Amino acid sequence: MTAQPFVMPPPHPKERRIIFENISQPGYDPSIDTFIKHGGYESLKKALTMKPVEIIDAVKASNLRGRGGAGFPCGVKWSFIKHDDGKPHYIVVNGDESEPGTFKDRYILHYDPHQLIEGLVISAYATNTHLSYIYIRCEFPEAAGIVWNAIEEAKARGFVGKNILGSGFDCDIYVHQGAGAYICGEETSLLESLEGKRPYPRIKPPYFPAVLGLYMKPTIVNNVETICHVKHILRLGPEEYAKMGTPGDGGTRTMCVSGDVVKPGFYELPAGAVTLGELIFDICGGLKPGRKLKAVIPGGSSAKVLRAEEIFKVKVKGADGQMVDKEIKMLDVVMDAATLGSVGSMIGSAGVIVMDDTREMVWALNNLNQFYAHESCGQCTPCREGSLWMSKITTRMLDGGGQGADPKTLQNVADNIAGRTVCAFGEACAWPTQSFLAKFPEEFEAVAAEK
Amino acid sequence: MTATTAADPKAATTRQADQVTPEFEAAIDEIVTHYPVSKRSASLPLLHYWQNTFGSVDDSGIEWIAARLELQPINIYELVTFYPWFRREAAGKTIIRVCRTLACAMAGSYEVKEKFCSAVGLDPLAEHHGFGEAPPTSADGKFSVEFVECLASCGSAPVALINNTLHEKITPESIPGIVGQYQ
Numbered sequence: 010m011t012a013q014p015f016v017m018p019p020p021h022p023k024e025r026r027i028i029f030e031n032i033s034q035p036g037y038d039p040s041i042d043t044f045i046k047h048g049g050y051e052s053l054k055k056a057l058t059m060k061p062v063e064i065i066d067a068v069k070a071s072n073l074r075g076r077g078g079a080g081f082p083c084g085v086k087w088s089f090i091k092h093d094d095g096k097p098h099y100i101v102v103n104g105d106e107s108e109p110g111t112f113k114d115r116y117i118l119h120y121d122p123h124q125l126i127e128g129l130v131i132s133a134y135a136t137n138t139h140l141s142y143i144y145i146r147c148e149f150p151e152a153a154g155i156v157w158n159a160i161e162e163a164k165a166r167g168f169v170g171k172n173i174l175g176s177g178f179d180c181d182i183y184v185h186q187g188a189g190a191y192i193c194g195e196e197t198s199l200l201e202s203l204e205g206k207r208p209y210p211r212i213k214p215p216y217f218p219a220v221l222g223l224y225m226k227p228t229i230v231n232n233v234e235t236i237c238h239v240k241h242i243l244r245l246g247p248e249e250y251a252k253m254g255t256p257g258d259g260g261t262r263t264m265c266v267s268g269d270v271v272k273p274g275f276y277e278l279p280a281g282a283v284t285l286g287e288l289i290f291d292i293c294g295g296l297k298p299g300r301k302l303k304a305v306i307p308g309g310s311s312a313k314v315l316r317a318e319e320i321f322k323v324k325v326k327g328a329d330g331q332m333v334d335k336e337i338k339m340l341d342v343v344m345d346a347a348t349l350g351s352v353g354s355m356i357g358s359a360g361v362i363v364m365d366d367t368r369e370m371v372w373a374l375n376n377l378n379q380f381y382a383h384e385s386c387g388q389c390t391p392c393r394e395g396s397l398w399m400s401k402i403t404t405r406m407l408d409g410g411g412q413g414a415d416p417k418t419l420q421n422v423a424d425n426i427a428g429r430t431v432c433a434f435g436e437a438c439a440w441p442t443q444s445f446l447a448k449f450p451e452e453f454e455a456v457a458a459e460k
Numbered sequence: 461m462t463a464t465t466a467a468d469p470k471a472a473t474t475r476q477a478d479q480v481t482p483e484f485e486a487a488i489d490e491i492v493t494h495y496p497v498s499k500r501s502a503s504l505p506l507l508h509y510w511q512n513t514f515g516s517v518d519d520s521g522i523e524w525i526a527a528r529l530e531l532q533p534i535n536i537y538e539l540v541t542f543y544p545w546f547r548r549e550a551a552g553k554t555i556i557r558v559c560r561t562l563a564c565a566m567a568g569s570y571e572v573k574e575k576f577c578s579a580v581g582l583d584p585l586a587e588h589h590g591f592g593e594a595p596p597t598s599a600d601g602k603f604s605v606e607f608v609e610c611l612a613s614c615g616s617a618p619v620a621l622i623n624n625t626l627h628e629k630i631t632p633e634s635i636p637g638i639v640g641q642y643q
């Protein structure tokens with residue numbers, strides 16, 4: 010099992026590579042010897058000298074937020090697990106990476122699997138977990154082999170399995186492969202999938218698998234990148250780690266930029282270190298010659314689209330602590346959870362899709378609508394029917410069958426999905442339609458009027 | 461099973477479950493050990509193992525896996541019909557899965573898929589309904605081509621997963637060469 014050779018370009022001065030530090034070393038390979046040569050498993054040794062609650066406190070103090078999309082504070086999630094409740098606990102690593110525009114976990118799984126395993130064993134020790142699964146989408150067949158192999162290597166060296174490094178702590182890890190369904194990235198769907206059932210997301214509450222998760226036992230579900238960060242929190246210390254980010258959003262975040270930029274790729278940046286403009290123009294080399302920026306989806310395909318030259322009116326905390334009104338230009342939007350939230354979108358999975366002035370917005374939305382129509386699990390009527398309906402309308406519009414009422418109908422359908430479904434896929438499939446219509450009404454009206 | 465004559469190709473197809481070997485069973489038993497809490501969790505990995513071995517999952521496969529995990533056949537059937545990865549019919553020896561989603565579409569994946577189809581002698585407009593149906597497959601059984609959704613490699617679009625290997629930054633010109641590697 011060998012992955013394609015991959016060479017990371019040298020870092021941009023704004024980048025701070027922690028997760029991708031190893032991978033960016035020339036000649037770095039996924040073997041355990043190479044990992045250990047680069048300081049691997051030292052954080053685990055340190056963790057095993059700490060009390061589990063000290064690790065959870067460190068993760069809390071680091072302000073690490075989940076990197077899978079919802080951005081929930083990781084340490085807070087972990088503290089929902091009661092250490093000595095006498096129940097088995099599980100950790101399931103979410104390596105389903107399927108949100109369009111997101112491509113970071115793929116590189117960790119293929120090129121630095123031990124980083125994930127070390128983070129996972131530390132997380133298991135902190136939450137008193139003895140059985141963990143790494144759920145990997147089956148479209149990463151090589152990654153599954155690489156991670157399996159890494160688990161075997163780690164077992165042979167006493168980092169995984171029984172009595173880890175003589176500490177008396179046991180943890181088994183297995184890989185579980187998905188089977189081509191985007192919805193399995195939703196954490197309760199992931200658990201149903203792992204239980205061998207149809208992966209229908211579970212009805213909430215309980216809101217957290219930490220209450221009822223895998224096999225109805227307390228379970229932590231975290232994204233691949235999130236789990237990797239845990240190791241670095243212990244290595245750097247939570248204060249140092251938190252300092253890299255903004256208050257409440259610590260550490261680095263891997264931004265994946267795709268679409269119409271000169272240098273698409275992923276960039277590991279301290280949270281909040283750059284604006285959208287800096288990301289596109291300084292780091293990604295701007296747009297292709299002669300092109301102008303038109304639209305950006307900032308946080309994976311489900312995040313609401315931003316229009317170039319848009320000006321957002323937001324409320325921010327002034328120097329005196331009072332809320333004051335402020336205007337932010339689209340390119341000045343800081344790429345962190347709080348700012349993107351305040352302009353009505355989200356950092357999500359940090360998948361930034363850039364579109365230039367050659368792109369038609371009805372076409373772009375239709376592409377996403379087809380994605381959501383294909384991926385709805387079909388459990389809730391508004392989502393199953395609505396996602397298909399929206400996709401049929403935008404497809405018809407593009408095929409020259411636009412009708413005057415189309416924008417209104419699209420809006421109406423989308424408005425009746427969000428908030429009425431079992432899982433957040435409902436919002437995820439409504440937000441593109443709602444935001445494209447709101448930001449580019451003239452394009453939708455023009456195509457609707459065409460006959 | 462009904463009596464078969466060699467002249468009738470349809471009747472000559474055998475039940476996949478009749479071809480299970482002791483080695484296959486040993487591998488299955490090992491997989492089941494990964495799930496000490498519930499055997500049912502092994503249904504996806506068993507389906508993968510089955511499909512990797514036999515090329516598809518027929519009725520006998522569904523029944524065999526269900527029996528092995530002490531489940532009803534419907535518990536397995538409902539997975540085969542839900543997950544796009546599983547199919548009830550054989551596909552080509554090489555499966556070309558072209559990413560259809562936004563970043564790849566912007567980088568020309570629709571044209572890439574068409575070119576793959578013509579390079580292997582398939583109608584680019586052939587429909588694929590999913591639900592266990594095999595993707596459109598060339599007459600010689602060598603190739604299947606289908607669209608799939610985002611393969612998490614949008615930064616090197618357009619991409620295609622060909623069997624187990626990801627091909628990135630595909631250009632229309634590079635397609636005959638790529639197909640040639642799998643002839």
Ligand SMILES: Cc1cc2nc3c(=O)[nH]c(=O)nc-3n(C[C@H](O)[C@H](O)[C@H](O)COP(=O)(O)O)c2cc1C
Binds near residue numbers: 076079230432433
């Ligand atoms: C429709 C949908 C798809 C999702 N897909 C993924 C995914 O592919 N990978 C992922 O890590 N999280 C995904 N999530 C988020 C997970 O539900 C969950 O919040 C996350 O795995 C928790 O880990 P984190 O706290 O480390 O981010 C998805 C959520 C939804 C609603």
Ligand code: SF4
Binds near residue numbers: 209
């Ligand atoms: S919102 Fe959609 S994807 Fe989520 S459970 Fe309902 S039908 Fe399934």
Ligand code: FES
Binds near residue numbers: 110560612613
């Ligand atoms: S859109 Fe093709 S890999 Fe993501």
